[in-house]
Amino acid sequence: MALYDLAFGPFAEFGFMRRALVGCLALALGGGPIGTLLVIRRMSLMGDALSHAVLPGAALGFLFGGLSLPAMSLGGVCAGLAVALLSGLVTRLTPLREDASFAAFYLISLALGVLLVSMHGSNVDLLHLLFGSILAVDDTALMAIGAIATLSLLALAVIYRPLVVECFDPDFLRVVGGHGGLVHTIFLGLVVVNLVAAFQALGTLMAVGLMMLPAAAARFWVHELWALSVTSSALALASAFLGLLFSYHLDLPSGPAIVLVAGVAYFGSVLLGPRDSLRALYIRRGRLEARDAAAR
Amino acid sequence: MNPSRPRALSLRGVTLAYDGHPAVQDLSGSFAQGSLTAIVGPNGSGKSTLLKGIVGLLQPVDGLIQQSAFGRGRIAYLPQHAEIERRFPISVIQTVVLGHWRRIGWAGAASPALREAAQRALAAVGLEGLERRPVETLSAGQFQRVLFARLIAQDAELILLDEPFAAIDWRTGDDLLRLIAGWHEEGRTVAAVLHDLDQVRAYFPEALLLARECVAWGPTREVLTSRNLQRARRLSGNWSVEPEEYRHVPA
Numbered sequence: 001m002a003l004y005d006l007a008f009g010p011f012a013e014f015g016f017m018r019r020a021l022v023g024c025l026a027l028a029l030g031g032g033p034i035g036t037l038l039v040i041r042r043m044s045l046m047g048d049a050l051s052h053a054v055l056p057g058a059a060l061g062f063l064f065g066g067l068s069l070p071a072m073s074l075g076g077v078c079a080g081l082a083v084a085l086l087s088g089l090v091t092r093l094t095p096l097r098e099d100a101s102f103a104a105f106y107l108i109s110l111a112l113g114v115l116l117v118s119m120h121g122s123n124v125d126l127l128h129l130l131f132g133s134i135l136a137v138d139d140t141a142l143m144a145i146g147a148i149a150t151l152s153l154l155a156l157a158v159i160y161r162p163l164v165v166e167c168f169d170p171d172f173l174r175v176v177g178g179h180g181g182l183v184h185t186i187f188l189g190l191v192v193v194n195l196v197a198a199f200q201a202l203g204t205l206m207a208v209g210l211m212m213l214p215a216a217a218a219r220f221w222v223h224e225l226w227a228l229s230v231t232s233s234a235l236a237l238a239s240a241f242l243g244l245l246f247s248y249h250l251d252l253p254s255g256p257a258i259v260l261v262a263g264v265a266y267f268g269s270v271l272l273g274p275r276d277s278l279r280a281l282y283i284r285r286g287r288l289e290a291r292d293a294a295a296r
Numbered sequence: 297m298n299p300s301r302p303r304a305l306s307l308r309g310v311t312l313a314y315d316g317h318p319a320v321q322d323l324s325g326s327f328a329q330g331s332l333t334a335i336v337g338p339n340g341s342g343k344s345t346l347l348k349g350i351v352g353l354l355q356p357v358d359g360l361i362q363q364s365a366f367g368r369g370r371i372a373y374l375p376q377h378a379e380i381e382r383r384f385p386i387s388v389i390q391t392v393v394l395g396h397w398r399r400i401g402w403a404g405a406a407s408p409a410l411r412e413a414a415q416r417a418l419a420a421v422g423l424e425g426l427e428r429r430p431v432e433t434l435s436a437g438q439f440q441r442v443l444f445a446r447l448i449a450q451d452a453e454l455i456l457l458d459e460p461f462a463a464i465d466w467r468t469g470d471d472l473l474r475l476i477a478g479w480h481e482e483g484r485t486v487a488a489v490l491h492d493l494d495q496v497r498a499y500f501p502e503a504l505l506l507a508r509e510c511v512a513w514g515p516t517r518e519v520l521t522s523r524n525l526q527r528a529r530r531l532s533g534n535w536s537v538e539p540e541e542y543r544h545v546p547a
Contacts, residue, residue, distance in 0.1 A: 040384065162402055165394060168384040175351045175373045176397040176450075223430060225385050 010248045017244060020134045020254065023145050023201050024240030027210055030149035030194050032233025033156055035215030036225065038191065041167050044212055045099055049106035050188075051195045051208040053083035055113030058129055058199065063120050067128070069141055073196050076204075080192035083109060088188075113204070132203030134244075134254045141200050148197040152190050159183050164225065202255040209259035210236050217266040220273025235265050301328035304454050304485035305350065310359035312342065312349040318508065319345040322359070325504070325513045327454075332480040333487040334496040334516065337506035338532035343489040344376065346506065347456045363454070372452035374443055376459055382432055388442050389427040392417055395449025417448035422471060437468035444472055455479060457488040461495075473499060493520060507531040 010017045038047045057079025058072040065071030083105045090101040117126045137145075156163075165173045166180040173180040198207035214235035218228045243258030250257075272279050306326035312319050320342035327333055335343045348354040350361060351373045363371075372395075392414040393406050400406055406414075418424060421441040431439060440460070447455060457476070461469045477499065479486050487504075490496055496503055496516060503519040505511040507528040512519040 158403065161400075164384075164386070165397075167381060168386055168391075169375075169380045169394075171353060171373070171375045171379055172394070174353055175371065178397065178402070223385050228385070 006249070007245065010245065016135050016137075017248065019137050019139070019142055020201070020244055021241065023134065023137045023142055024210070024244070024258070025237055026142075026145045026149040027194075027198050027201065028214075028233045028236035028240065030152035031198065031211040031236055032214065032231075033229035034152065034191055034194055035211035035236075036218065036228040036232050037163065037167070037187070038212065039215045039219065040225070040228075044216070046102050047191060047195075047208050047212055049087075049102040050080050050084060050191055051199070051204055052106040052113075053109040054080045054192070054195055054199055054207070055129065055204045056109045056116060057082075057113075058196075058204065059113045059116035062125065062129065063116060067125070069144065069200060072129075073144065073200070076196040076199055077193060079109065080195060081189060084188040084192060085185075088185075128203070130203045130205045131253065131255050132199060132201050132206060134201040134258070135247075137201055145197045145200065148193050152194055155186065155190055159186055163187055202258065206255040206259050209262060210240065213259065213262035213266045214239065217262075217269035217273075220269040220275055220277045223275065236262065239265055301331075303327065304329040304331070304363070306362045308360045308362070310349065310356050310361055312345050312354055313357045314345075318357075320349065320506070321509045323506075323510050324359075325510060327485055327487055328502075329485055330480070330483045331485055331487075331502050332476070332500055333502040333504055334500035335487055335489045335504045335506060336491070336493065336496060336520070337511070337528055340535060341507045341528070341532060343506055344458050347373065347458050347487075347489065350456060370453045372447045372450040372455045374447060374455075374457045374460055377436070377440070377463055380443075382439065384431070386431055387427065388423065388429050388431060388434070389414060389418065391431055391442055392445045392449050395446040395451075398450075414445070414449050417445040418442075420448055420475065421445045437464040440464050440468060440472065444475055448475075452484070454485045455487075457486070459489050459491070461490070461492070496520065508535070 011021055035047070038044055054076040057075035057077070059075070060079070061068070061071035061073070061075030083102075087098065087101040087105050090096055090104075091098040094101075113129070114126065117129060162173060162178045162180065162183045165178060166183050170180055173183075194211065195204075195207045198210060201207075202210060214232040215228070217235055218231035222228055222231050239262035240258050243261040244254060246252055246261065247254040247257040270277055274280060303326040307323050310323045311321050319340075323346070335346065337343055345354065349356055351371055389411075393400075393410065395414065395417070396406060396410045399410065415427070418427065421444050423438065423441050423445065426434075426438070431442060434442065440463075444460075460472060460476075464472075473495075476486055476488065488500070490500070497520060500516055502514065503516040504513045505519050505524055505528055508531065511528045511531070512521075512524045
C-alpha cells in the first residue's frame with residue numbers, strides 16, 4: 001500500500017501532477033517516432049540544434065507578450081523553421097556540410113536568445129525559458145501539446161512511406177518522382193513544432209532530451225521501425241512518470257529529473273539491451289572463443 | 297546508333313557539371329530502343345554523371361536530354377553501392393515492393409498481385425526464403441541481388457545500371473549478367489557503366505567510350521579499338537587531378 005501511495009499518490013492528489021503526466025504522454029507519443037527517425041537519419045545533433053534555435057523566437061515572444069504561451073510558441077516555431085530552412089539553404093548553396101551549418105546557426109540563436117531575455121527580463125525568466133516548468137503546465141498548454149501530438153502523428157502517417165524511402169535510398173525516391181525535398185521539409189517542420197511543444201514543459205535546453213534519449217535507447221532493444229517508435233514512446237513515458245515522482249518526493253526540478261531518468265534508461269540499454277549492447281557483444285565474443293577452444 | 301531504329305533516348309550537345317567543372321562535355325547521340333549498351337571510360341570520365349543526368353538527379357547546364365514514348369517513371373536506375381543507407385531497418389521484401397512505386401505511391405496499398413510480383417522478382421534473383429530478412433544482414437552480393445529484384449519489379453522500359461558488378465563475387469556477377477541479357481531479349485533498353493572490357497566485348501553489342509567528351513559510340517567492336525582506347529587514355533591524362541570526393545554533390 002505504501003508503494004502504491006508513493007507511486008500514484010501525488011498524481012491522485014494534485015491536478016498539476018496529473019496535467020504534467022498527461023502532457024508528457026502527449027510529448028512521448030509524438031516524440032517517439034520523430035526521435036526514432038532523427039536517430040536513424042543520423043540527425044540527432046540537428047534535433048539538438050533546432051531545439052536551441054527555438055530560444056530566440058521564444059525570447060522575442062517573451063519581450064512582446066511576457067510569459068504568454070501563445071506568443072512564445074509562435075516565436076519559437078518561426079525561429080525554429082527559419083533556422084531549419086536557412087541551414088538547409090546554406091548546405092545546398094555552399095560546400096559547408098549540413099551539421100556544420102546547423103551548429104553555426106544554433107550557436108548564434110542561443111547567444112541571441114540569452115541576450116534578448118537578459119535585456120528585458122530577470123534571471124528567473126531566463127531559467128524558465130531554458131529549463132521550462134512542467135508543473136506549471138496549464139489547460140491551454142495541455143491542449144496545445146495534445147493538438148501538436150495529434151497533428152504530428154497524422155502528418156507522419158501521411159508522409160511515412162516517402163520519408164522512409166528518402167532515408168534509405170534518396171536517389172531512388174528522386175528518380176521515381178516521390179517529392180523527397182517536400183517530405184524532408186515537412187519532417188523538419190514536425191521536429192520544430194514538437195520541440196516547441198516540449199519547450200513549454202521542459203525548456204529549450206531539455207526539450208530534445210525526451211525525444212532523443214529514448215529513441216537512442218530503443219535501438220538496443222528492437223530492430224524494426226515501428227517497434228523502435230513504440231519502444232521509444234514507452235521509454236519516454238516511463239521516464240516522465242519516474243522523473244515526476246523523483247521531482248515530487250525529493251524536491252528536484254522536474255525537467256532535469258525527467259531527462260536524467262531517460263539518461264539512466266539510455267545507459268542501461270547501452271549496457272544490457274539484447275541488441276548490439278556491450279553485454280550482447282561480450283556474450284557473442286565469449287561464444288566465439290568457446291567455439292575456437294572446442295575446435296582446437 | 298543506327299538511325300533507322302527508333303530511339304529510346306537521345307542526347308543533344310549535353311554538358312553536365314559539378315560546381316562549374318564540366319564532367320560530361322557536349323555529348324550527342326542516342327540509345328536505340330531495345331539496345332544493350334556498355335558505358336566505359338577512365339576514372340572520372342563522367343560515366344556515372346551521365347546516368348545521373350539522364351535520370352534527372354543532375355540538371356544539364358547545356359543541351360537537351362530527350363526521352364521518347366515514356367516519361368520519367370519508365371526509367372529504372374541502379375545507383376552505385378555506396379549511396380544507399382545499408383543499415384536502415386527495412387526487410388528484403390519491403391525493398392523489392394518499393395519497385396512498384398509508380399503504382400503504390402505515397403499511400404497506396406501493395407495489392408496481393410503486386411506482392412506476388414515482388415516475390416517472383418526475388419525468386420528470379422535467387423533469394424527465395426530471405427523475404428523477411430533485414431537488408432543490413434545481407435552480404436554485398438545478396439544486397440545487389442535485392443536491388444536487381446527491385447529493378448525487375450519496376451518493370452521499366454529503360455534500365456540504367458551504375459557499376460552493377462562492383463564489389464560482388466563472380467557467381468553473383470554471372471547471374472546478374474544473365475538477368476541483363478534477359479531484359480535485352482524482352483526488348484527493354486539497357487545501359488550499364490562497366491569496367492571489365494572483356495565482359496563488354498562478350499556480352500554487350502553496343503558501347504559508348506567516354507572521356508568527358510564522347511570518344512566513340514556504336515557497335516562494340518568498332519568502339520573498343522586500341523586506337524580509341526589510347527585516345528581516351530590520352531584525354532584523361534590532360535585532366536587536372538581532382539579526386540571525386542572533393543566535389544560538392546548536393547544532397
